Amino acid sequence: MLQHKAIIEFGIIGLGRFGFALAKTLADAGKEVLVIDNNESKIKQIRNITENAFVVGPLDKESLEDAGIQNCGTVIVCIGEKVDVSILTTLNVISMGVPRVIAKAFSYEQGLILEKIGAEVIYPENDMAIRLANRLISSSTVDSIELKGDINISEVKLTNKIAGQTVLEANLRQKYKLNIIAIEREGDTITEITPDYVLREDDKVVVVGKKDELKKFELFLRGLR
Incomplete structure (x- = not known):
């Protein structure tokens, strides 16, 4: 022991x-x-x-x-x-x-x-149900974890709507109050993200923020906003 x-x-x-x-x-x-x-x-x-x-x-x-x-x-x-x-x-x-x-x-x-x-x-069953529902509702969201206070940590797949922009130009913090905490590209995960980092289509970006702001960002990626 x-x-x-x-x-x-x-x-x-x-x-x-x-x-x-x-x-x-x-x-x-x-x-x-x-x-x-x-x-x-x-x-x-x-x-x-x-x-x-x-x-x-x-x-x-x-x-x-x-x-x-x-x-x-x-x-x-x-x-x-x-x-x-x-x-x-x-x-x-x-x-x-x-x-x-x-x-x-x-x-x-x-x-x-x-x-x-x-x-x-x-609540394992409830939490898994929420994550599955989020994935079914949005084609942009790869995975999502719901926290208290209407806050989500979500992995979002980028589209050509934002491809070619730097993190600074995309300005997700100002536009959607979302903070980027990681980016996955071709199997590599990057956590040290600089303002001049250029985003690509199909990058998976892990963001944290309020659920309604995340939905706005998803609509933008899908060309619906």
Whole structure:
């Protein structure tokens, strides 16, 4: 078991489909991940991805500490189906001083309780539905994540309406109150974007801003505004 160890980036409690996919994605990205579940076969399977995987039966504070969950910078509690276990486990992790705790919820009421005790809340099915709907609604939006306060982070595919312009000339911040945070071109992702960077058709631009402003930008790209 891990104790008195330097901070681990991520801890995941619960290896359902969501938790397993999350752990694998983070590990594949080179992140250090600690995983806890009460199912020994799942833990054996995940050990092909991370060595920091432990079978923990009761998710009480002592068991979680023995597994070393307090050493994680971010912990994601992926056991939303069992509401009582989800809430108590989340509360135990928060009480251990973990800097960031994210918990999966399956209902608005469960999410409210989790928020009240200090966790960030995700609704996997709802969030995926929103992302799919955004992709179906707009041919320009490749992917989108909806945040609180009507803010979206969206990946938008550029058209010839903006091709050949520099970032300064496109002036998305002034025209649409959108900030460019990354550009993907031919498989490469650029995050250090200078004002003289020339945009091309089919570039995928990651922008952050309000949903209504994003829609205006999408209409412009499609020649409808």
